[in-house]
Amino acid sequence: MTGALHYTVDGPPDAPVLLLGSSLGTTGAMWQPQVAALAERYRVVRYDHLGHGGSATPAGPYTIDLLGRKVLRLLDDLSVTRVHYAGLSLGGMVGMWLAAHAPERIDRLALLCTSALLGPADGWRARAAAVRAGRLDSIADAIVERWFTPAFAATHPDAVAAYRNMLVSTPAAGYAGCCAAIAAMDLRPDLAAIRAPTLVVGAADDPATPPEHAAAIAERIPSARLVVLDGAAHLANVEQPEAVTRLLVDHLDPEGAVR
Numbered sequence: 001m002t003g004a005l006h007y008t009v010d011g012p013p014d015a016p017v018l019l020l021g022s023s024l025g026t027t028g029a030m031w032q033p034q035v036a037a038l039a040e041r042y043r044v045v046r047y048d049h050l051g052h053g054g055s056a057t058p059a060g061p062y063t064i065d066l067l068g069r070k071v072l073r074l075l076d077d078l079s080v081t082r083v084h085y086a087g088l089s090l091g092g093m094v095g096m097w098l099a100a101h102a103p104e105r106i107d108r109l110a111l112l113c114t115s116a117l118l119g120p121a122d123g124w125r126a127r128a129a130a131v132r133a134g135r136l137d138s139i140a141d142a143i144v145e146r147w148f149t150p151a152f153a154a155t156h157p158d159a160v161a162a163y164r165n166m167l168v169s170t171p172a173a174g175y176a177g178c179c180a181a182i183a184a185m186d187l188r189p190d191l192a193a194i195r196a197p198t199l200v201v202g203a204a205d206d207p208a209t210p211p212e213h214a215a216a217i218a219e220r221i222p223s224a225r226l227v228v229l230d231g232a233a234h235l236a237n238v239e240q241p242e243a244v245t246r247l248l249v250d251h252l253d254p255e256g257a258v259r
């Protein structure tokens with residue numbers, strides 16, 4: 001941990017840095033299906049959002065601006081000037097903020113199962129209140145149901161249990177703080193300022209950030225490419241690990257891509 005954010009590092013110390021941002025209620029461990037392949041090519045830094053995993057948990061509410069500034073502080077502490085960034089859901093929201101507000105720090109950008117505007121705000125505030133009242137465990141099944149398709153959940157109960165455990169281990173103040181950040185977020189005006197070549201990935205069966213949200217992001221970012229994956233819900237990197245790894249590898253190093 002340096003500053004407020006906990007992080008892990010995999011891969012060669014002299015390789016280009018790839019920063020991975022995870023979703024609400026998960027940690028950097030969310031990216032486990034991709035790490036081995038990505039760490040062959042990159043110094044992979046997985047951070048936990050403020051209020052998540054091993055990171056500090058100040059009392060909320062938080063904002064996307066605050067979450068993004070904590071990531072910039074992490075890069076400063078690591079003496080890293082420029083990175084590739086891939087983020088899923090809340091991780092993608094922070095990625096959009098970084099690419100728009102600190103374009104000199106972001107080389108290539110990948111946004112997975114995310115949204116620039118994710119209402120209704122009242123729903124996020126109600127979720128935050130429930131979690132602050134100690135009810136994260138009682139709403140966890142409903143949240144996790146949106147992370148995986150029924151077919152995947154039926155055939156991978158251990159994986160679903162592991163991700164559920166990550167969710168219920170999230171500090172209540174941290175989870176609620178990030179819900180408030182999503183409630184107050186509207187990144188749409190920022191998107192036209194993003195100059196990083198951007199891959200936007202939606203998942204056809206994602207009820208949390210449906211593929212239309214991915215399309216709306218891709219439309220507004222000048223150099224974006226949109227891909228919609230079949231056979232995955234919100235945590236598409238878990239449900240379609242090889243496809244997501246391939247998309248990331250090809251996007252981050254287009255010269256090396258074999259199509």
Ligand SMILES: O=C(O)CC1=CCC(=O)O1
Nearest residue numbers: 023024089090091143208
């Ligand atoms: O957990 C959810 O409900 C889906 C989600 C929205 C933002 C995020 O990171 O996850």
